[in-house]
Amino acid sequence: MKELLDDLDRWRQAGTRVALARVVDVEGSGPRGPGAAMAVSIDGEVVGSVSGGCVEGAVVTEALSLLHGERAPGMVTFGYSDDEAFAVGLTCGGTIRLFIEEFNW
Amino acid sequence: MTLSPALAERIRSGLPVALATVIEGPGIGNHLLIIPGEEPQGSLGDPELDRVVHRDGVAELEAGRSGIRTYGPQGQTTPEDLEETPTLRIFVESWSPPPQMWIFGAVDFTAALARIAKSLGYRVLVCDAREIFATGRRFPMADEVRVTWPGPVFEERGASLGVRDAVCILTHDPKFDVPAVQGALATSVGYIGVMGSRTTHERRLERLAEAGVHAPEDLARLMSPIGLDLGARTPEETAISICAEIIANRTGRGASRLRGGSGPIHP
Numbered sequence: 087m088k089e090l091l092d093d094l095d096r097w098r099q100a101g102t103r104v105a106l107a108r109v110v111d112v113e114g115s116g117p118r119g120p121g122a123a124m125a126v127s128i129d130g131e132v133v134g135s136v137s138g139g140c141v142e143g144a145v146v147t148e149a150l151s152l153l154h155g156e157r158a159p160g161m162v163t164f165g166y167s168d169d170e171a172f173a174v175g176l177t178c179g180g181t182i183r184l185f186i187e188e189f190n191w
Numbered sequence: 192m193t194l195s196p197a198l199a200e201r202i203r204s205g206l207p208v209a210l211a212t213v214i215e216g217p218g219i220g221n222h223l224l225i226i227p228g229e230e231p232q233g234s235l236g237d238p239e240l241d242r243v244v245h246r247d248g249v250a251e252l253e254a255g256r257s258g259i260r261t262y263g264p265q266g267q268t269t270p271e272d273l274e275e276t277p278t279l280r281i282f283v284e285s286w287s288p289p290p291q292m293w294i295f296g297a298v299d300f301t302a303a304l305a306r307i308a309k310s311l312g313y314r315v316l317v318c319d320a321r322e323i324f325a326t327g328r329r330f331p332m333a334d335e336v337r338v339t340w341p342g343p344v345f346e347e348r349g350a351s352l353g354v355r356d357a358v359c360i361l362t363h364d365p366k367f368d369v370p371a372v373q374g375a376l377a378t379s380v381g382y383i384g385v386m387g388s389r390t391t392h393e394r395r396l397e398r399l400a401e402a403g404v405h406a407p408e409d410l411a412r413l414m415s416p417i418g419l420d421l422g423a424r425t426p427e428e429t430a431i432s433i434c435a436e437i438i439a440n441r442t443g444r445g446a447s448r449l450r451g452g453s454g455p456i457h458p
Contacts (some may be wrong), residue, residue, distance in 0.1 A: 087284070087286075088203075088286075089203065090204050091199045091203065094195065094199070095199070098195075108212075108282070108284065110214055110258075110259055110282040111258075111259055114456075120257040120258055120282070120284065121257045121284050121285075140286060150323055151234070158219075159219060159220045160214070160215070160219060161214060171247065173301055185212065185214040185282060187212070187220050189195070191193065191194050191222055191233075
């Protein structure tokens with residue numbers, strides 16, 4: 087989060103809507119621990135990272151859906167299991183859970 | 192209520208702060224800002240829930256931990272109380288000041304240990320009573336160099352040491368290491384390592400006993416001889432052996448080879 091503060095300030099001052107995604111849980115091997123965060127502005131600008139590159143693209147999609155009112159704030163899970171072999175996964179085989187919300191607080 | 196400016200200010204100043212967020216259940220997206228010794232700001236939706244989460248958040252901060260906790264809507268925590276209620280999952284994210292490592296003895300090993308500790312994120316203090324050895328020029332990587340006996344440093348700031356912190360006593364000198372061990376044992380520091388051969392360790396135990404330190408629970412806290420058995424020789428290798436022991440102590444792992452084990456690496 088620390089590395090996002092300057093950008094979050096800038097967006098707040100400009101009145102730009104922003105979604106914030108934070109890792110809240112990691113199971114098995116995960117590249118980043120709880121607290122790893124990224125922010126996505128409604129213009130599609132991205133700062134921070136949550137996984138070292140594995141799932142960031144999918145997080146941007148979820149973040150933009152949130153800002154466009156197509157999904158509610160809540161949890162998003164990424165990781166492989168046998169029945170979702172084509173889902174977005176982590177190369178390290180772990181599972182990460184993120185909480186996505188609008189940064190308006 | 193706008194919480195993020197206060198949060199940002201604490202994070203930027205390196206002061207302890209935690210943010211609790213409801214991530215599942217009633218009131219999803221509610222926040223509570225937790226600053227030790229201050230009233231909580233914001234609300235998770237219920238005053239009693241706020242009180243309980245604030246209390247737990249302060250403890251998480253002290254341990255430097257972030258994670259998910261489960262509560263009832265009025266802060267219920269016991270399994271019986273949670274049976275009949277909807278549950279909230281709350282993510283408590285902690286921003287703690289860096290852990291501290293205090294190194295006693297300005298010897299060959301000190302600079303290497305200070306360097307490795309810095310790369311692990313510690314705030315490093317080096318202390319030695321000998322003015323010619325304990326200089327900032329010899330230890331530019333240390334955050335602080337003190338020329339004094341161990342006693343005053345522990346009296347002044349021993350209360351700031353907690354489970355995440357480490358005291359490493361590298362002096363080999365009974366005049367210095369006995370008071371350093373006594374000082375460290377009086378704190379709740381998580382790791383106390385004392386350098387020396389097995390013979391030195393035996394002699395040190397005798398001197399500690401003379402000084403009144405003989406309770407088994409106290410002696411059990413001393414990692415002495417210091418470090419993991421890596422066959423380390425150089426100061427840098429020794430520093431890695433010490434830091435590896437600190438990590439293994441914190442995680443409760445046996446520090447054997449991953450290759451020899453089975454099951455998940457991060458259970």
